[in-house]
Amino acid sequence: MKPSDIEARMRALEYFHDLRLLPGTWAVIRVDGRSFSKLTETAFEKPFDARFHAMMVATASALMEDFQGLYAYTESDEISILFAPEWGLFDRELEKLVSLSAATASAAFSLEIGARVSFDSRVWLGPSESLVVDYFRWRQADATRCALNGWCYWALRKEGMSARAASRVLKGQGTEFKNELLFERGINFNDVPAWQRRGTGLLWERWVKAGFNPKTGQETVAERRRLKVDESLPMKDDYSAYIQALLSSARA
Numbered sequence: 001m002k003p004s005d006i007e008a009r010m011r012a013l014e015y016f017h018d019l020r021l022l023p024g025t026w027a028v029i030r031v032d033g034r035s036f037s038k039l040t041e042t043a044f045e046k047p048f049d050a051r052f053h054a055m056m057v058a059t060a061s062a063l064m065e066d067f068q069g070l071y072a073y074t075e076s077d078e079i080s081i082l083f084a085p086e087w088g089l090f091d092r093e094l095e096k097l098v099s100l101s102a103a104t105a106s107a108a109f110s111l112e113i114g115a116r117v118s119f120d121s122r123v124w125l126g127p128s129e130s131l132v133v134d135y136f137r138w139r140q141a142d143a144t145r146c147a148l149n150g151w152c153y154w155a156l157r158k159e160g161m162s163a164r165a166a167s168r169v170l171k172g173q174g175t176e177f178k179n180e181l182l183f184e185r186g187i188n189f190n191d192v193p194a195w196q197r198r199g200t201g202l203l204w205e206r207w208v209k210a211g212f213n214p215k216t217g218q219e220t221v222a223e224r225r226r227l228k229v230d231e232s233l234p235m236k237d238d239y240s241a242y243i244q245a246l247l248s249s250a251r252a
């Protein structure tokens with residue numbers, strides 16, 4: 001067999017290599033920690049731990065920087081990174097984007113925690129701006145639901161209830177029941193830190209760096225950008241408006 005033949009035949013079996021994100025569409029890459037229920041079982045406060053959250057924010061920052069995302073949203077052990085329709089990193093190759101985003105998240109979080117952890121990764125495509133808004137509303141609703149449930153679950157567990165019994169109490173119950181359960185225990189869910197109920201956003205902000213040129217003796221100004229961490233996101237329709245404003249500014 002000629003070397004060129006084997007090259008072509010082997011390359012052809014790299015079957016998924018040609019897959020690319022649909023051109024001209026918004027995209028979100030979402031990474032999620034593998035078996036983080038187990039990881040957080042010991043050594044982290046329940047239901048939420050500020051140190052754990054800081055590690056997730058650091059991981060989201062690494063993804064924003066390495067992939068040049070427009071916006072990141074993190075809740076629990078997941079991070080969604082939004083990309084504009086014209087974003088062309090790695091020529092939009094799916095395998096590259098999914099594998100490297102998982103790798104970047106895994107490496108960044110592992111360095112933070114000092115142990116080996118891994119993240120999975122998937123891609124969501126947004127054919128319209130309103131679907132992108134819906135996507136982030138969906139993840140935020142998930143954050144709120146999980147936070148309320150988590151607070152209830154751990155309130156019961158801390159009273160000595162078994163895991164199975166606590167899950168049974170909460171199964172099929174709605175928001176009102178869960179809010180009441182917490183209220184009876186002196187916890188007002190609305191007073192729980194916003195990052196737990198609403199998640200956290202990361203976005204680029206512009207700032208002007210003042211400097212001095214010793215050669216000319218003149219003051220200089222340079223526009224730079226840096227990541228802003230928003231720990232008090234709006235919710236529901238206000239969050240829709242927040243995301244829509246971000247999409248519009250990207251288009252401008």
Ligand SMILES: Nc1nc2c(ncn2[C@@H]2O[C@H](COP(=O)(O)OP(=O)(O)O)[C@@H](O)[C@H]2O)c(=O)[nH]1
Nearest residue numbers: 033034035036037040044045047048049052076
């Ligand atoms: N103790 C603690 N656990 C957390 C925190 N944030 C996320 N987790 C855990 O991470 C899990 C994430 O859910 P999921 O991805 O479905 O679980 P996985 O499949 O085990 O990674 C939650 O169920 C929690 O157990 C936190 O701040 N503190």
Ligand SMILES: [Mg+2]
Nearest residue numbers: 032033036077
């Ligand atoms: Mg997970």
